[in-house]
Amino acid sequence: MTEKIAPRVPRGMRDILPEKNILRQYVIGQIRQVFEAFGFEPLETPAVELWETLMGKYGPEAEKLIYEVQHRGGKERLALRYDLSVPLARVVAQYPHLPKPFRRYQIAPVWRAERPQKGRYREFYQCDADIVGSASMLADAEVIHLIYEVLQRLGFRAFTIHINHRKLITGLGQFAGVPQDLLGGLYRAVDKWERIGPEGVRDELLKARVPQEAAERLLGLLQGTQGPSRAVLQALRAQMASYQVALEGIAQLEELIGYLEALEVPEAAYRVDVSMVRGLEYYTGPVYETTVEEPRIGSITGGGRYDGLVGLFSEQSLPATGTTLGIERIIDVMEELQMYPPNLGGTVVQVLVAHFGAGTLPAALRLARDLRRAGWPTELYYEEARVGDQIRYALRKGIPFVAILGPDEVASGAASLRNLGTQEQVTVPLEDVVPRLEAWQAARTTAT
Numbered sequence: 001m002t003e004k005i006a007p008r009v010p011r012g013m014r015d016i017l018p019e020k021n022i023l024r025q026y027v028i029g030q031i032r033q034v035f036e037a038f039g040f041e042p043l044e045t046p047a048v049e050l051w052e053t054l055m056g057k058y059g060p061e062a063e064k065l066i067y068e069v070q071h072r073g074g075k076e077r078l079a080l081r082y083d084l085s086v087p088l089a090r091v092v093a094q095y096p097h098l099p100k101p102f103r104r105y106q107i108a109p110v111w112r113a114e115r116p117q118k119g120r121y122r123e124f125y126q127c128d129a130d131i132v133g134s135a136s137m138l139a140d141a142e143v144i145h146l147i148y149e150v151l152q153r154l155g156f157r158a159f160t161i162h163i164n165h166r167k168l169i170t171g172l173g174q175f176a177g178v179p180q181d182l183l184g185g186l187y188r189a190v191d192k193w194e195r196i197g198p199e200g201v202r203d204e205l206l207k208a209r210v211p212q213e214a215a216e217r218l219l220g221l222l223q224g225t226q227g228p229s230r231a232v233l234q235a236l237r238a239q240m241a242s243y244q245v246a247l248e249g250i251a252q253l254e255e256l257i258g259y260l261e262a263l264e265v266p267e268a269a270y271r272v273d274v275s276m277v278r279g280l281e282y283y284t285g286p287v288y289e290t291t292v293e294e295p296r297i298g299s300i301t302g303g304g305r306y307d308g309l310v311g312l313f314s315e316q317s318l319p320a321t322g323t324t325l326g327i328e329r330i331i332d333v334m335e336e337l338q339m340y341p342p343n344l345g346g347t348v349v350q351v352l353v354a355h356f357g358a359g360t361l362p363a364a365l366r367l368a369r370d371l372r373r374a375g376w377p378t379e380l381y382y383e384e385a386r387v388g389d390q391i392r393y394a395l396r397k398g399i400p401f402v403a404i405l406g407p408d409e410v411a412s413g414a415a416s417l418r419n420l421g422t423q424e425q426v427t428v429p430l431e432d433v434v435p436r437l438e439a440w441q442a443a444r445t446t447a448t
Contacts, residue, residue: 004096012122019346024125025329026344027109027154031127033152038142040129044088047109051077057086057282057312065112069311080111083321084128085282085309092132092320093313100133100318107327121328130322132310137252137387140286140305140321141259147290147301147323148265154330155339156291159300162273163229165253166304168236171246172274175239177217178210186210190222191273194291198223201275222275229257229272236274249285256286265435282306287319295336300329343445346398351378351437354390354404363410368432376433397422400444401437 003409009015016024054066067080081087084106084363092102107127114120129146134311144161151159172190173183185208189201195392196204205215221239225232233254240246253272276289285305292300303323311317333339351371355364364380371378379399381390387404393404404416418425419440428436 010043010122012116014121014123017119018053018348022346023335023340023344024327024331026073026340027327027334028125030153031150031325031327032105032107034146034153035105035127035129036223037096037149037177038103038129042105043088043104044105044108045081045084045091045106047081048078049081049087049090051079053090053313054079054082057309058082065114067111067113073121073413082112083110084126084324085130085306086127087129088132088322089309089320090313092310096314096316101139102132103130104132105129108384112278124328127325127327128322130320132320133318134321135307136317137255137286138259139319140256141263143303143321143323144256144260144270144288145263145265145304146426147325148269150325151290151301154334156292157331158300159269159290160293161288161290161301161380162269162276163253163256163270163286163288164273164276165286167249168253168274169287171240171243171249171275172218172403173219174243174245175221176210178214182208182210186218187277190218192274193222194273213405225274226273227272228267229253230270232274233257252285268327277311282309284308288323292333295333297329297333300333302326348377348398349379349397350441351401351403352390352394352399353378353380354387354399354402355381356387356406359407360405360410362407367405367415367433370430371403371434376434376437391418391420398404401440403433 003103021441026142048069051068055063058066062082066082069078069080088104088106091096105128107125108215108289109123111123112128113122118120129143131143142301144163147161153265155221169187175185176186178186187206188209189204189210191345192204193201202215202219204214205218210218221236233250237247237250240250258270259269270288276287283304283305288302289299290301291298301323303321305319307319308317310320342393353364353368353371355361368378368380391402400420402418402420404418406416409415409427414427414429416425417433417436417440422440426436
């Protein structure tokens, strides 16, 4: 006897069954609508890229997480994509005729060999929107506005878009007077400010061998730059007046905040956060990520300006900025907080056509066909079974309406419709089936 194989998936991967996938498709659909409302065009790239395309773009720690793939006899060294930004940079370099600025979105899976935990998987979807070919802070402001509109559309209210600048981050190291070889530890410690607070950051700085005097100097700056964005930038300008690179970053953030004000993005939705340090090495300008107050699940969006990335594939570099939406975490938060529309069911099917067997099957087939053509997702019950069993099947699946075709209905050119939510049942002529379903659906939507 052949040994049975235990059905399972690799660690960090999962199957997404229909009930959950319907929720996922709802979120993706809402995001896609906002992306296209902002004028972003859809793009698809291969799941597998050349090894040389991906390596040297993310930093040594991130690149340890890249999956290498190969096929027997293959001569090319290949890897699963780690994100969607590097493939975008390749596309822009490979197709120079694309109109600039090039505004694209991509919603697709990526792979990282991370330690699986809540909200973090080894295969997961990213939803990216990027603008390539503009150095204007208007582009960054539009990306932040896009983030705000997506989260509003999905029903988020208590969230904060944290904004910083790579040049300001560089200025922090200069301000603290820390040697180059200790900057990595400094940045990692500062990035934990929200999670562990000033005392925790002090301990982390000292563990990273940052001198006590430099640590206290840096902590004083961070503690003095909390509050409204304009006030924070004003305080930073005063304290870092001797550091030109920091002043350049501050000036760009002031311009960026001005555009957000003109767009009427509420000030409560964003703040300049000097302690927020994005990990990827290719960022060159403003950086931003979004956190929700509850539950504490980490950032749900992240992004920033990466003006040098396209230049790694082309003689001519192009400025670029964009964001990625962490759809897996967004979905987890929405489930935990029950943020989905109440009428979003566990099935796409809206109508089950029930019948009495061979004598009524032809009429049932025609009704199912007509309902589908009218835009109603419809399932036909295949087996010969009692009507009660067919209705119980619809209840188990969460199908809201059943159209029943018995001998009497077929003879009179009618159908019996049952609303499983209200238990109302009526018999109507076939031409009135769709109008009655529409009325029930409208009432159902209003009630929820």
